Structure formats: C-alpha cells, structure tokens
Amino acid sequence: MNEVANALSPDAYRWKAAHRLFFTHIQGLVVAINAFERDPTEARLDDVTDLLLGSVVMMQFAADFLDECYDWVRNDMAKVHKDFSGVFSADHTELLKRLRGMRSAKDDFPAAHDRLGAALDTVYNAHAYVCRRFVEEGGSLANPDVNAPELLRTKFRRKALVTAGATDRARGVDQQGYGDA
Amino acid sequence: MKPAKIRLPSPKALRGALAGADDKIKRQLEVLAQRQMSELEQLASLCVPDLVADGVVAETLGVEKFDMYDAYFEVERTSKNPADELAGAFISSLVEIGEEAKRGHNLDPLALNSFLRAVQVQARVLLMEAYHE
Numbered sequence: 001m002n003e004v005a006n007a008l009s010p011d012a013y014r015w016k017a018a019h020r021l022f023f024t025h026i027q028g029l030v031v032a033i034n035a036f037e038r039d040p041t042e043a044r045l046d047d048v049t050d051l052l053l054g055s056v057v058m059m060q061f062a063a064d065f066l067d068e069c070y071d072w073v074r075n076d077m078a079k080v081h082k083d084f085s086g087v088f089s090a091d092h093t094e095l096l097k098r099l100r101g102m103r104s105a106k107d108d109f110p111a112a113h114d115r116l117g118a119a120l121d122t123v124y125n126a127h128a129y130v131c132r133r134f135v136e137e138g139g140s141l142a143n144p145d146v147n148a149p150e151l152l153r154t155k156f157r158r159k160a161l162v163t164a165g166a167t168d169r170a171r172g173v174d175q176q177g178y179g180d181a
Numbered sequence: 182m183k184p185a186k187i188r189l190p191s192p193k194a195l196r197g198a199l200a201g202a203d204d205k206i207k208r209q210l211e212v213l214a215q216r217q218m219s220e221l222e223q224l225a226s227l228c229v230p231d232l233v234a235d236g237v238v239a240e241t242l243g244v245e246k247f248d249m250y251d252a253y254f255e256v257e258r259t260s261k262n263p264a265d266e267l268a269g270a271f272i273s274s275l276v277e278i279g280e281e282a283k284r285g286h287n288l289d290p291l292a293l294n295s296f297l298r299a300v301q302v303q304a305r306v307l308l309m310e311a312y313h314e
Contacts, residue, residue: 010284017281019254020187021274027267028303030195035310047302054299057292061221061278064286080253081246088250090242094192 011065012073018062025055026091030098037101045105045112052119056126063130070134078141085142096163103165117166124157154178186255186277187270188232190263191242199311201264206230207312209272213304218297221286224279230269237261264311271307275300 008016029051036044063070077084086092105113131140132149140148154173161170201207209227218224239257241248251258259266288296308314 014281014284016254017186017274017277020256021271021278023189023254023256024187024267024271024274025299025303027189027192027195028271028306030192031199031267031310032303032306034195035306047306050302051299051306053295054302057288057296057299060292061282061286061288061296064288077253080249084249084253088246090192090244090247090250091189093247094195 008076009069009072011069012076014065015062015073018058022055022058022062023089023091025051025058026089026095029055029095030091033098033101036105040105040108042109042112045102045109045116048102049112049116049119052116052123056123059127059130063133067133074134074141081141083142085140087142096160099160099164103163106165113165116164117161117169120160120164120166121157121169124152124160128152150178185239185257187273188237188239188257188259188266189270190266191240191258191260194260194263195267197263199264199267200313201268201307201311202262203230203232203265203269206232206265206268206272207308207314210268210304210308210312211314213272213275213301214308217301221282221288221293221296222279224275224300225283226279227272227276229273229276230265232265232269264307268307268311271303 029048032044032047032051036048081088102113102116105116128149131152135148137147137149139145140151143151154176155178158170158173161167161173205228209230212227237259240259242251242258
C-alpha cells in the first residue's frame, strides 16, 4: 500500500487522539475508584461521577465530525479485526470489573450513589446516540445483526448499572424493554 | 509497526500503591488541578512530559484482542512506574487534544464544561493518589 492509502483522514486522527485521552481517563477512573474503596467519602464518590460525565464528552469529541466520514473510520477498524469494538480495550474491561467497588456506596451515600447511577445512564445513552448517528439502527462490527444503539441502551447499560449496584436503575431498563437489541 | 503515541501502564500495574516521582509532571498536574480551563485549545500550552525511556521496555498485554486494540490506537504499555507513566500519558494526550481542537469543534458550553471539569478532577485525583498531595 502506498503512503496515501495509509494516511489517516483528519477525522480518523481526531477519533484516535480523543480515544487516547479517553484511555488515560479510564485509567484515572480506576484510580478514583481505588481511592474511594480505600477511603470511602462522598467527595471521592462524586469524583468518580464527574469523571464518568467527562468521559461522555470525550467520546463526543472523538466523534465530532460529519456522519458520512465515519465509514472511513469504520473500515479502518474493520481492517484490524472484523469484530473490532471497545470490548477489545483492556482498560475498558478493567473499568467494568472495578465498578463493582462502587456497590457498597449505595448504603453509605445513597444520594451520591444515585448520581453515579445517573452518570452511568448518561454514559450509555450518549454512546448509543453517537452510535445511532453513524449506523442508525444497524449493527456494529462486533454485532452486525443487532440494533447497536439499542444494545448499548439496554443490555450493556443494564450490565454496568448492576455491576455498580444501581439495581433500581437496572430494573428501569428491564421495564423499558429491550426492543430489538 | 508505527511508533506509539502514548505509553500507558498495564491495568495490572495500577492495582498497587502509586508513587509518582517526576516533579515536572507533578507541577503540570498542579496547574490543571488549581483552575479549570475554559477552552480546549488552552490544553495545547501544557508541557509535554519528557519521561525517560531508558530501561522502559515496551510491553504488550499478552491478550491478542487487547494488543490489536492498543496497536490500532498507537498505545504501548509498561508495568514500570505506573504513576508517572499514567500522569505523563494524560498530559501528553491533553496537549494532543488541545492542538486538535484548534481545527474546530462543536461541543456546546455545557459539554465543554463537563470535559474541562473532568480534566481538573482527574488532575486532582492523580495528585492525591499518585503524588500524595
């Protein structure tokens, strides 16, 4: 392949650069969760919530380009692996496990824990929104046959909420139903 | 293979106690923690940390899908000095985003505030947890 074929489009560069910041941010979230587990305070719990809300906008920035430009990015990722997805991120995998550390906060800091649950709702709904912009009701590379935005809004959101102990909000997802995810 | 743009601690390296030692990185975190910035472009004025690469061997995580993902996003890993490595990667990435933002962006003021608040919170968390300030 020649240099031109290998060159990143400006949008793909933004996609990658913002993801790199996102990864440092995920690791910061893990550090903040560790801090809360070691010394649980409402302020430390709110740090985790603020970091989650910041991660939403980092993803928004990553996808801050015209919808039609996503095809280039998607094809570029598909060249790496046909199922390429965030599930391939070691940091994301670690964060999902570490969310379990927030369960105990539900009893000690119920209001702050509910803010955390609301932030998780926002994370998944916002990700679903970005996904819908690009694929409408289509599939992702990893799940080509399902409605990818719906999958994020339902199964993946529910799993994160349950892991973090936000069971009331997880029940809310069940009540809304799973659509065609 | 392309050279990595950032070096991150392996997730396992973050599980233990963190002990940052790089004063320049610490000072950059203090700047970020003291006052929330108002524009993404301001992030470009931070100093990119010059972490010594001597003795740091780029590692892979040993799981094929994780290593593919890292390679795509041009990330390399290390299990050494996780505090300075994470803080250094955080600041380098902020500079990259500050430069990128000069091309323009469509974040509304509320979203921009969430972004920059999270940057400030992360700097404070790293100062407390990795530099014990």
